[in-house]
Amino acid sequence: MKKLITGMFLSASMIALAATNMAHAAFVNSSATTELVDGKQAKVIEIKGTDAMQFDLKEIKVKAGQKVKLKLTHAGKLAKTAMGHNWVLLKEGVDVPAFGSKAAAARDNEYIPKSEVGSIIAHTKLLGGGESDTIEFTAPKKGKYTYICSFPGHYALMKGTFIVE
Ligand SMILES: [Cu+2]
Structure with a gap:
C-alpha cells in the first residue's frame, strides 16, 4: 500500500513537471517581456543609450522581488x-x-x-558605441528608485525612474 501511494505521488509530480515545461516553451515562443531565469519568471528589459546622451527609457516598472534581466545597448558610434x-x-x-x-x-x-558600492543595487559595464551588456538582479522592495549613467556629466540627462510595485 505504501509503495502504491509513492508511485501515485511520483506520477503527479511528473505531470506537474511536464506542465511546467510546456509553460516554458510558451514563454520562449512569445514576444512577452518575461523569461524563465533560474526557474523564475524574470522581467526582461532592453534599454538603449545614444550618442545624444539619452536613455530611450525614462521609466521602468517591475514587481518587488522579481528577477530582472536588463540589457543595455549603446546604440551610438562614439x-x-x-x-x-x-x-x-x-x-x-x-x-x-x-x-x-x-x-x-x-x-x-x-x-x-x-x-x-553600498549605494548601488545593480550596474552594467561601461560601454562604447555598438556594445551591449546584460545583467541580472532581483528587484528591491516597493518604491521609486533612480537609475543613471555615471559617465562624467551624463546623469543630468541620462536618468530615469525604476518603479517597483
Ligand atoms: Cu552615458
Missing part, C-alpha cells in the same frame, strides 16, 4: 572614452548629484566609485 554609457541603479535616498561627482572621479573603475 568611443567609450568620449561617450561611454552604463546603467547604474541606486538605492533609495541616494543623493544623485553627490553620487555623480564621486563617480566622475572614478575613471579607473569605469566611473563606479568604490566608496559608494
Whole structure:
C-alpha cells in the first residue's frame, strides 16, 4: 500500500513537471517581456543609450522581488572614452548629484566609485558605441528608485525612474 501511494505521488509530480515545461516553451515562443531565469519568471528589459546622451527609457516598472534581466545597448558610434554609457541603479535616498561627482572621479573603475558600492543595487559595464551588456538582479522592495549613467556629466540627462510595485 505504501509503495502504491509513492508511485501515485511520483506520477503527479511528473505531470506537474511536464506542465511546467510546456509553460516554458510558451514563454520562449512569445514576444512577452518575461523569461524563465533560474526557474523564475524574470522581467526582461532592453534599454538603449545614444550618442545624444539619452536613455530611450525614462521609466521602468517591475514587481518587488522579481528577477530582472536588463540589457543595455549603446546604440551610438562614439568611443567609450568620449561617450561611454552604463546603467547604474541606486538605492533609495541616494543623493544623485553627490553620487555623480564621486563617480566622475572614478575613471579607473569605469566611473563606479568604490566608496559608494553600498549605494548601488545593480550596474552594467561601461560601454562604447555598438556594445551591449546584460545583467541580472532581483528587484528591491516597493518604491521609486533612480537609475543613471555615471559617465562624467551624463546623469543630468541620462536618468530615469525604476518603479517597483
Ligand atoms: Cu552615458
